[in-house]
Amino acid sequence: MTDSGKSVVAQRTRLKICGLTRRTDIDAAIAAGADAIGFVLWEGSRRAVTAEQLARLTNRLPPFVSRVGLFVNASAQQVEQCLPWLDVLQFHGDESPLDCATFGVPWFKALRMKQGLDLAEQVERYAQANALLLDAWVPDMPGGTGQRFDWQRIPAALAPSIILAGGLTADNVGAAIHQVGPYAVDVSGGVESGPGTKSVAAMQAFANAVRQADATRLPA
Numbered sequence: 001m002t003d004s005g006k007s008v009v010a011q012r013t014r015l016k017i018c019g020l021t022r023r024t025d026i027d028a029a030i031a032a033g034a035d036a037i038g039f040v041l042w043e044g045s046r047r048a049v050t051a052e053q054l055a056r057l058t059n060r061l062p063p064f065v066s067r068v069g070l071f072v073n074a075s076a077q078q079v080e081q082c083l084p085w086l087d088v089l090q091f092h093g094d095e096s097p098l099d100c101a102t103f104g105v106p107w108f109k110a111l112r113m114k115q116g117l118d119l120a121e122q123v124e125r126y127a128q129a130n131a132l133l134l135d136a137w138v139p140d141m142p143g144g145t146g147q148r149f150d151w152q153r154i155p156a157a158l159a160p161s162i163i164l165a166g167g168l169t170a171d172n173v174g175a176a177i178h179q180v181g182p183y184a185v186d187v188s189g190g191v192e193s194g195p196g197t198k199s200v201a202a203m204q205a206f207a208n209a210v211r212q213a214d215a216t217r218l219p220a
């Protein structure tokens with residue numbers, strides 16, 4: 001129950017599978033139950049795709065799956081050329097709230113949980129975001145690190161609105177869901193057989209672990 005006495009209905013945990021580069025992997029991610037699929041539009045990533053590849057990869061996808069474009073300090077032109085094939089924008093660089101909001105589509109900001117980060121200040125700064133993604137901090141790696149951060153650093157009041165990322169796997173995502181209770185979980189490296197190459201079995205195992213965690217967390 002909230003302070004206002006309103007009951008808070010725990011929501012099922014949404015799932016984003018990120019860093020997709022092949023149509024076969026996309027189809028498998030959707031079949032596994034991904035609510036969102038992520039494409040890295042930053043050429044410094046081993047999972048990078050171009051706008052032209054994004055157009056081909058997202059051609060005639062089934063409905064009800066959000067297409068997320070990931071950017072790191074991209075120019076407005078670089079983002080705009082991808083908009084026809086995206087539903088949500090994810091920013092991993094030094095983008096200001098105005099930079100993020102300027103495109104008029106839903107967006108979320110990645111906050112890398114460096115020691116000493118003033119999380120409350122960042123939450124206030126990006127208050128207009130549709131969500132915040134909390135990720136590990138690794139020098140010179142804006143995302144996709146395969147590293148966890150201490151989930152206990154996430155304030156309980158913030159947890160139901162965040163997307164939890166960083167080093168998640170089928171083996172630890174259940175504990176993450178039970179400990180944090182995030183709105184969504186986001187995975188890239190933990191479901192790969194190689195850089196940018198997803199494992200169908202690993203995606204299925206990860207999605208099953210999310211459902212299993214919810215089954216033991218949510219009211220029947």
Ligand SMILES: O=C(O)c1ccccc1NCC(=O)[C@H](O)[C@H](O)COP(=O)(O)O
Nearest residue numbers: 018045143144145146166167187188189
């Ligand atoms: O995945 C990347 O290579 C990447 C590169 C630059 C910016 C963001 C990137 N990924 C963002 C994501 O949303 C990842 O899914 C997230 O960082 C978690 O990655 P992982 O720890 O490998 O699960």
